Amino acid sequence: MSATQVTDVDIPEAGDTGGLGKALRDYFIRVKGGEVGSLPAVAGLIVLIALFSILQGGTFFTALNFANLINQGTAVIVLAMGLVFVLLLGEIDLSAGFAAGTAAAVLAVGLTKYGLPWPLALIACLLTGLVIGLIIGLLVARLGIPSFVVTLAAFLGLQGVMLLIIGEGGTIGIQNDFLLAIMNRNMPVWTGWLLWLLVILGYAFVTFRAIRARKAAGLSGSSASVWAAKVVSLAILLGVGVYLLNGERQIVRAGKQSCVIMGPPNEPVGCIPILQGVPWAVLVVLLLLVGLTFLLSRTSFGRHVYAVGGNTEAARRAGIKVSSIKITCFMICSTLAAVAGVLLASRDNSVSPTTGGAQTLLFAVGAAVIGGTSLFGGRGRVVDAIVGGLVVAVIANGLPLITSQSGIQYVVTGGVLLVAASVDALSRRRSSASGR
């Protein structure tokens, strides 16, 4: 048939250029139809911050604590970003935490025992993650073992591998300045603002160009007012964050400076004169967010990941190589776990058998799901990991300021995860019922 015979298209548009009000109405309709995205997580984040600020009075909502929050949350966020890829397929990776630990152990041993220069050790660390992901992916996609079982085995196995690599010594210290700087140093104030400006301009430019291209092609897109509102709100939100982080974070109590130790262990413990600026770790998260979001939403690989997660059989019939998509996703997940391992090692200044253990993985899965990534596959974004990771970090950070009972923290985190999973399940039912 000749598709060119009709140039005038009479399909009415849902998203016609109708300004802010229309955009808000459309969004509301989508939410009602079950496409809630990260809305519950953002709402939860605001509620939690407000709650802790009121209950705790003072300490929670401080610049220092904001920086702490980022410091505590970064590794979980990066781990969760990797898990998003696996969750999008409808699979799970329980071993990501110990993949992080194992990769960190390789890094530490490479640096100390073998005296490798740090770039080589870093490459070895990331390769460790890549290989772990490849093996898991092959077992899941080619052999057809459920990912739950494969990664459960890897969870146990990697724990052992990690112990073997670290050896009997227990803890290996990290002395490399570059690696330590990632989690322990901050950008100069001006760099933080420059980064802020670049992000806002970049976002504005990319979205503006997309809107203009759609207009030029005669397709409907969001209007200029919607675009401006988005850019301005992003600028304000990130601006507040940068402003808080750029403030002096040392606590001054009754005229006496109480010192915060943020340096590597070999630095003399004492007052650090200036403690301000955006942590460098934020840059790592930002770069990963941009890169991975591009991969998921702008490339055919990303599209195929969603397709496999949404309907594997349909993807197969459309000629998509399902097993290579799966293997690649597991490799991305474990490689990001290795990045998280580097962050953990940098934060703790060392690698020990508990690196990446304990609740790290569960918090990361929780972060991805709380952020709006579906456990059923096919729905989720990389930015979900950040929103969800912040929720988890706020709980982990805020509760101890209120109560000394650590039991409550687990109960609350578990409860929030359950709420998130329920929202996921309900919205799934909602969207399948809203046949229009």
Added chain:
Amino acid sequence: MTNPAPILELRGVNKSFGAVHVLRGVDFNAYPGQVSALVGDNGAGKSTLIKGVAGIHSFDSGEYLFEGSPANVHAPRQANALGIEVVYQDLALCDNLDVVHNMFLGREEKQGVILDEITMERRAKETLAGLSVRTLKSVRQQVSSLSGGQRQTVAIARAVLWNSKLVILDEPTAALGVAQTEQVLKLVRRLADNGLAVILISHNMNDVFEVADNIACLYLGMMAAQVHTKDVTHGQVVELITSGRSGDIGLQPEILANGAVA
């Protein structure tokens, strides 16, 4: 009514699965601009025939001619390359993707490595407009929010997007209500009117008589007859389906006797 040159011609194709002889020397033609209905009871071999045409499995023996020349179709991709598209009964759409994404799934338009959403959206709209589809609110709707008829429309539009020449529809109206069935049948008719060859598998005689130009009846793996729709009655087709023979048309009695034994 004279038939144009067939675009697809099967001559004496056979297919066995182990000891089960599913297709026995089947002849079948599909013509451009016509809807060829393929009917037959459960287990008559409709699906096997279609899967062979689509390259999901290959025939054991017999000739497969496409546009007059022998074609080598042993994989779905080879069938796609010829211009053959299949719309399966279970549609094979991804609920979590929108209409455009589904139509281009596995064959995305790209600029470098970046998906070219604008070209895809424009082509999707053109294709839908070419089929006079007016039931979709937006091509950026998620498929999960579509009704059964709309989904069928998307699946069919996807099949014609690729300058396809032959579209095979597997029971497109099986799960639809009256109004939606009507919509889809009109769409099927438009495909043929646009010059495509359409093979329609259906159990519903009303649908078959409404849109088909010719009807092919399979009986126990044999082609009972492929006849013009206007030459036969409802009852005759039913008889062909159930007994392989109706009056002078259909299989010869001795073949029927052999078939029943085997």
